[in-house]
Amino acid sequence: MSKLKPQEEYEKTKAFRFFRWLSGSKDPYVGEVEMQPQKETEVPETTILERMFEHRMVRNKVYDVKNNKKLTFFHKLYVAAAIFFCIALTALLLETVSYLPRTGNAGNPDNNVVSKRYIEHGLQETGALNIVTGMILTYRAFDTFGETNVLFIATCCVMILLMLDEAILKEKEEKDDRRFEPRDDAILQGTAFVLCPFIFIFGIYVILNGQLSPGGGFSGGAILGAGLILYTSAFGFKKTQRFFNELVYKIAKITALCMYGIIGSYFYITGANGIENHIPLGIPGHILSGGIILPIDICVGIEVACTMYAFYALFRRGGL
Amino acid sequence: MNFVQNFPAVSILLCLFAGIISSGLKKKAARFVNTVLISIVGFLSLCTLIYVMGTGESFVYVMGMFPAPWGNEIRAGVLEAFTALFFCIIMLLSLAGGRKKLADEVEEGKTFLYYVLMDLLLASLLALVYTNDLFTAYVFVEINTIAACGLIMIRQNGRTIEAAARYMIMSLLGSGLLLMGLCMLYDLTGHLLMSNIKEQIKWVYVSGQYRIPLLVTIALLSVGLAIKSALFPFHAWLPDAYGYSTVSSAAILSSLVSKGYIFLLIKIIYRVVGFEIFYESRIVDVLFVFGLMGMIFGSISAIRENDVRRMIAFSSVAQIGYIYMGIGMGTQAGMEASIFHIFSHAATKSLLFIGAIGLTDVSGGSRQFIELTGSAYRNKWAGVTFTVGSLSMVGVPLFSGFISKLLFAQAAVQNDVKMLPALIILGISTILNAIYFMKTVIRIYTPVEERKYESITFKDMKLYVATLACFIILNVVLGVSSQPIADIIGQGLAMFS
Numbered sequence: 001m002s003k004l005k006p007q008e009e010y011e012k013t014k015a016f017r018f019f020r021w022l023s024g025s026k027d028p029y030v031g032e033v034e035m036q037p038q039k040e041t042e043v044p045e046t047t048i049l050e051r052m053f054e055h056r057m058v059r060n061k062v063y064d065v066k067n068n069k070k071l072t073f074f075h076k077l078y079v080a081a082a083i084f085f086c087i088a089l090t091a092l093l094l095e096t097v098s099y100l101p102r103t104g105n106a107g108n109p110d111n112n113v114v115s116k117r118y119i120e121h122g123l124q125e126t127g128a129l130n131i132v133t134g135m136i137l138t139y140r141a142f143d144t145f146g147e148t149n150v151l152f153i154a155t156c157c158v159m160i161l162l163m164l165d166e167a168i169l170k171e172k173e174e175k176d177d178r179r180f181e182p183r184d185d186a187i188l189q190g191t192a193f194v195l196c197p198f199i200f201i202f203g204i205y206v207i208l209n210g211q212l213s214p215g216g217g218f219s220g221g222a223i224l225g226a227g228l229i230l231y232t233s234a235f236g237f238k239k240t241q242r243f244f245n246e247l248v249y250k251i252a253k254i255t256a257l258c259m260y261g262i263i264g265s266y267f268y269i270t271g272a273n274g275i276e277n278h279i280p281l282g283i284p285g286h287i288l289s290g291g292i293i294l295p296i297d298i299c300v301g302i303e304v305a306c307t308m309y310a311f312y313a314l315f316r317r318g319g320l
Numbered sequence: 321m322n323f324v325q326n327f328p329a330v331s332i333l334l335c336l337f338a339g340i341i342s343s344g345l346k347k348k349a350a351r352f353v354n355t356v357l358i359s360i361v362g363f364l365s366l367c368t369l370i371y372v373m374g375t376g377e378s379f380v381y382v383m384g385m386f387p388a389p390w391g392n393e394i395r396a397g398v399l400e401a402f403t404a405l406f407f408c409i410i411m412l413l414s415l416a417g418g419r420k421k422l423a424d425e426v427e428e429g430k431t432f433l434y435y436v437l438m439d440l441l442l443a444s445l446l447a448l449v450y451t452n453d454l455f456t457a458y459v460f461v462e463i464n465t466i467a468a469c470g471l472i473m474i475r476q477n478g479r480t481i482e483a484a485a486r487y488m489i490m491s492l493l494g495s496g497l498l499l500m501g502l503c504m505l506y507d508l509t510g511h512l513l514m515s516n517i518k519e520q521i522k523w524v525y526v527s528g529q530y531r532i533p534l535l536v537t538i539a540l541l542s543v544g545l546a547i548k549s550a551l552f553p554f555h556a557w558l559p560d561a562y563g564y565s566t567v568s569s570a571a572i573l574s575s576l577v578s579k580g581y582i583f584l585l586i587k588i589i590y591r592v593v594g595f596e597i598f599y600e601s602r603i604v605d606v607l608f609v610f611g612l613m614g615m616i617f618g619s620i621s622a623i624r625e626n627d628v629r630r631m632i633a634f635s636s637v638a639q640i641g642y643i644y645m646g647i648g649m650g651t652q653a654g655m656e657a658s659i660f661h662i663f664s665h666a667a668t669k670s671l672l673f674i675g676a677i678g679l680t681d682v683s684g685g686s687r688q689f690i691e692l693t694g695s696a697y698r699n700k701w702a703g704v705t706f707t708v709g710s711l712s713m714v715g716v717p718l719f720s721g722f723i724s725k726l727l728f729a730q731a732a733v734q735n736d737v738k739m740l741p742a743l744i745i746l747g748i749s750t751i752l753n754a755i756y757f758m759k760t761v762i763r764i765y766t767p768v769e770e771r772k773y774e775s776i777t778f779k780d781m782k783l784y785v786a787t788l789a790c791f792i793i794l795n796v797v798l799g800v801s802s803q804p805i806a807d808i809i810g811q812g813l814a815m816f817s
Contacts, residue, residue, distance in 0.1 A: 093536075096504070100530070101508070114510065118390070138385070141391075146459035153339075157469060254340055271383070
């Protein structure tokens with residue numbers, strides 16, 4: 001015969017809570033999670049009237065629509081011209097496409113020595129099973145370095161637009177951050193707790209296997225960045241900042257790009273001067289293979305993850 | 321392989337490295353890195369220029385282990401090296417001239433980003449100049465566009481945000497057309513490398529197979545780059561972008577960014593499509609007509625403008641029109657005149673922007689003409705500089721503008737069909753130029769009775785005056801000793817084909 005627990009002790013056990021949830025007598029979130037009903041954004045009628053009045057005033061005073069027939073005419077002309085331009089351009093391009101060589105034809109100009117060498121000798125020359133990665137990171141490595149810098153400069157421009165000063169940032173900390181969402185959402189946190197490790201591991205897997213399977217630095221980095229974003233939206237910026245703050249971001253980004261630059265420069269300059277390249281290609285199919293592809297993939301992955309997270313953080317909060 | 325041959329690639333890589341490292345630096349360190357970088361790149365370009373002139377032929381530099389058509393390549397000839405050197409000089413001077421003003425215009429915490437953008441802009445300009453591969457060109461066109469947007473909006477007020485948005489929309493339209501052109505070109509030829517495409521295009525053209533796609537491709541490439549460099553009907557983004565951004569940005573955007581695209585277009589004409597095929601396509605006539613229209617309408621808009629910076633900006637529309645008119649003549653002489661005008665306009669327009677800021681600063685920051693009255697007495701050096709720039713733009717002998725007008729006229733005379741319109745419009749445009757520039761010069765030298773604003777002394781602006789002096793010297797050098805530069809241009813164009 002089992003011992004009967006006193007009622008107070010029984011109420012603390014998981015079984016009690018489970019049966020309570022099963023019978024539906026208590027919602028587990030009520031009282032545990034901060035919940036706010038979604039408010040409809042209310043706009044008082046006076047504001048609407050004010051706005052309409054302003055709009056009308058701008059039309060009448062600034063543009064002087066009634067008397068300024070020329071302007072009205074030009075407005076209409078612009079719309080008509082834009083529509084005409086789009087239709088004409090579309091028609092022209094469609095017409096042109098019909099004259100282009102048919103896709104998949106063996107005799108097309110683009111089935112030439114270039115793609116032939118990529119396909120036939122790509123494996124020997126780059127050591128990468130994935131021809132696409134091999135092509136963009138060794139044959140056309142300079143273009144890809146430029147492309148990575150496009151991401152870098154895009155982050156710089158978003159920073160110019162959205163980055164706030166430290167002082168303002170502290171002041172508005174968490175103020176209007178989570179407008180309709182509950183603080184410490186248990187569902188989101190539980191999901192993120194389970195999912196984040198897998199997302200990070202999958203991202204790292206995609207980056208490290210760039211030379212072996214579809215993927216590589218750009219896609220793997222995007223996965224890592226998505227994981228970071230999920231973590232941040234579940235646990236808030238304070239927890240993320242314990243391991244990923246502005247300093248870490250800067251160090252990671254600059255190190256990754258500089259490493260890429262150094263590896264790239266070594267590759268370009270030795271290649272151009274006919275000096276032997278000392279980076280071993282490895283055995284195709286192994287994880288440590290592909291010469292410069294693996295280190296470059298790692299650098300690109302870090303840069304892309306940083307960029308994704310920086311975009312999110314800048315848009316949401318105005319700082320990292 | 322000679323050691324000097326590494327220099328073009330090294331200078332592009334150095335710029336990228338400098339940009340990356342500057343993003344972790346403070347304002348002053350970033351500025352220092354930027355100044356050192358531009359000087360080093362200028363020096364490397366000078367070495368390349370001397371080397372290429374010594375050997376008398378261009379060289380190709382393989383970026384990596386794999387030769388063309390499989391890998392990336394860059395290529396340096398006389399014209400490329402000279403353009404790179406010239407761009408470095410203009411960029412250094414523009415940044416030095418606007419340095420003091422920058423503190424008022426850009427937030428303290430974001431100044432380092434300004435230099436990051438500058439480093440990357442220089443990288444992209446160098447890559448556009450040196451590239452021998454169309455896709456590399458496209459990648460760096462992207463960097464150039466984003467950097468230019470950033471440079472416009474870094475001075476944060478409503479006007480610049482709007483200007484940046486406009487610039488971005490127009491510029492992305494241009495990039496899109498350019499990319500479509502590149503895709504079609506790849507479909508027709510199966511190559512991305514300029515020299516290989518040219519061989520293939522010759523073959524395609526002779527076989528007569530893909531006439532229509534080829535024509536559309538050439539049109540897309542030309543129109544895309546024309547939008548990005550503000551040829552007349554596509555110039556709507558220009559006055560705001562140049563008029564309200566920081567002064568260094570305005571000088572650099574007008575004299576370098578748009579010129580980079582024109583240089584790429586010239587490269588495409590010579591090294592991708594081939595001069596004869598491009599001429600046969602009759603796209604040149606379209607460029608010619610729009611160039612002429614730009615010369616007139618740009619000047620008329622400038623006359624009607626009441627804001628000195630916007631007036632200079634509209635003058636750019638007219639000058640871009642000159643360059644496209646030269647390209648549109650479809651002759652070697654016209655092309656040489658255009659390239660000379662690229663240099664002459666770059667030198668003069670940056671000088672005008674930097675000079676105008678000195679004048680507006682002593683007029684309470686106002687850019688309206690009425691406030692500028694007598695400002696040349698309050699800031700003598702800026703007054704002299706602005707006058708020199710105006711005289712050069714109008715085309716007075718001794719200054720660079722005269723030589724380019726002379727070259728345009730000579731080129732027009734050699735072309736019997738286009739001679740009459742070109743000469744007439746050149747004349748009208750010169751008169752219109754004179755109207756608005758001389759109007760400004762007379763106004764800034766009109767004495768005023770009441771002393772509303774303080775004069776400025778030499779002590780406050782040593783760097784600024786030194787910059788102005790360098791600008792004037794550069795302008796006079798271009799105007800007086802134009803023959804060596806014209807020789808370099810001729811030699812460079814010969815190396816293109």
